[in-house]
Amino acid sequence: MGVTKTDQFTKKQNAMALILKSLGHPARVSIVEYLTKVDSCICGDIVDELPLAQPTVSQHLKELKNAGVIKGSIEGNAICYCIDEQTIETLHAYLANILNQLKNKTTNCC
Amino acid sequence: MGVTKTDQFTKKQNAMALILKSLGHPARVSIVEYLTKVDSCICGDIVDELPLAQPTVSQHLKELKNAGVIKGSIEGNAICYCIDEQTIETLHAYLANILNQLKNKTTNCC
DNA sequence: ATTCTTTATCGTAATATTGCAATATAATAA
DNA sequence: TTATTATATTGCAATATTACGATAAAGAAT
Numbered sequence: 001m002g003v004t005k006t007d008q009f010t011k012k013q014n015a016m017a018l019i020l021k022s023l024g025h026p027a028r029v030s031i032v033e034y035l036t037k038v039d040s041c042i043c044g045d046i047v048d049e050l051p052l053a054q055p056t057v058s059q060h061l062k063e064l065k066n067a068g069v070i071k072g073s074i075e076g077n078a079i080c081y082c083i084d085e086q087t088i089e090t091l092h093a094y095l096a097n098i099l100n101q102l103k104n105k106t107t108n109c110c
Numbered sequence: 111m112g113v114t115k116t117d118q119f120t121k122k123q124n125a126m127a128l129i130l131k132s133l134g135h136p137a138r139v140s141i142v143e144y145l146t147k148v149d150s151c152i153c154g155d156i157v158d159e160l161p162l163a164q165p166t167v168s169q170h171l172k173e174l175k176n177a178g179v180i181k182g183s184i185e186g187n188a189i190c191y192c193i194d195e196q197t198i199e200t201l202h203a204y205l206a207n208i209l210n211q212l213k214n215k216t217t218n219c220c
Numbered sequence: 221a222t223t224c225t226t227t228a229t230c231g232t233a234a235t236a237t238t239g240c241a242a243t244a245t246a247a248t249a250a
Numbered sequence: 251t252t253a254t255t256a257t258a259t260t261g262c263a264a265t266a267t268t269a270c271g272a273t274a275a276a277g278a279a280t
Contacts, residue, residue: 002236002237002238002239002263002264002265002266003237003238003239003265003266004135004136004137004237004238004239004265004266005136005137005161005162005238005239006136008136008161008162009136009137009139009140009161010136013136013139013140013143014136016133016139017133017134017135017136017138017139018134020130020131020133020134020139021130021131021134021135022134023126023127023130023134024127024130024131024132024133024134025114025127025131025267025268026114026115026116026118026119026120026123026124026127027114027115027119027268028127029119029123029126029127029130030119030123032208033123033208036208036211036212037211039215039216039217040217040219041219041220042226043226043227044225044226044227047226047227051115051118051119052115052118052268052269052270053269053270053271054226054227054228054270055227055228055229055230055270055271055272056268056270057227058227058228058229059228059229059267059269060268061227062228063267071220072220073220074277075219076277076278077225077226077227077276077277077278077279078225078226078277079226079227079228080219080220081220082218082219082220083208083212085209085212088205088208088209088212089209091205092202092206092209095198095201095202095205096202098142098143098146098193098198099195099198099199099202101146101147102146102193102195102198105149106149107149107150108192109150109151109183109185109190110181110183110190110191110192110194112233112234112235112236112237112266112267112268112269113234113235113236113267113268113269114235114236114267114268114269115268115269135237135238152256153256153257154255154257157257162238162239162240163239163240163241164240164256164257164258165239165240165241165242165257165258165259165260166238166239166240168257168258168259169237169238169239169258169259170238171257171258172258173237184247186247186248187246187247187248187249187256187257188247188255188256188257189256189257189258
């Protein structure tokens with residue numbers, strides 16, 4: 001069908017999947033890396049940096065924003081985007097928890 | 111188009127995106143959580159656990175395996191799937207690095 | 221007021237994803 | 251050999267994603 005059975009999974013699972021999915025595209029990985037490195041974060045700079053057309057970049061930014069990975073604030077004429085550290089921390093902690101559980105396991109078949 | 115401009119980004123960016131994308135679906139998040147908790151990891155158990163048909167689960171497992179998030183080993187008649195800790199560690203370290211860089215930033219506009 | 225600059229939205233084409241029934245494959249059991 | 255069990259693959263319908271040209275919207279500059 002192409003439609004995800006969202007209701008069959010927990011809110012947390014859907015929330016994590018949303019964040020992970022938003023990061024699951026090289027352009028969006030690239031945007032996050034750029035915003036991590038750079039000090040100013042004007043939207044136009046991101047467009048210039050990426051090998052994609054402006055509407056495409058705008059769409060990717062929207063998706064990252066929707067997942068809470070970035071946030072934007074109006075800066076006069078332009079818009080300033082930057083990473084929402086909290087969301088990255090949430091994801092980081094989630095993975096740390098998984099790694100922790102794995103290390104405490106007695107058996108490991110594979 | 112619907113086709114990602116993979117060649118326009120670095121290998122690392124594409125590799126990270128592949129891992130993140132494979133985790134970007136609640137069913138696959140659910141599989142990873144299940145494999146983290148459980149001690150044995152027979153494919154059939156995963157199918158029983160998930161609210162999806164066997165072919166659908168098989169497809170999700172294939173995607174996780176392709177991204178290196180899980181690995182499978184033949185266990186007689188059945189197949190034993192479990193998490194590839196290294197891949198999770200790679201992702202974990204990647205995020206740690208981003209968080210580190212963010213914390214060392216002087217300015218933060220948003 | 222008009223133009224310029226910056227970003228978002230719309231419309232659309234190409235491709236990818238999700239999900240499942242049907243079927244194939246492969247190993248074990250009878 | 252013939253079932254049985256466990257998993258993968260195929261084929262297909264429904265929906266989602268990716269990308270971009272055209273255009274809209276909104277503030278800044280002239």
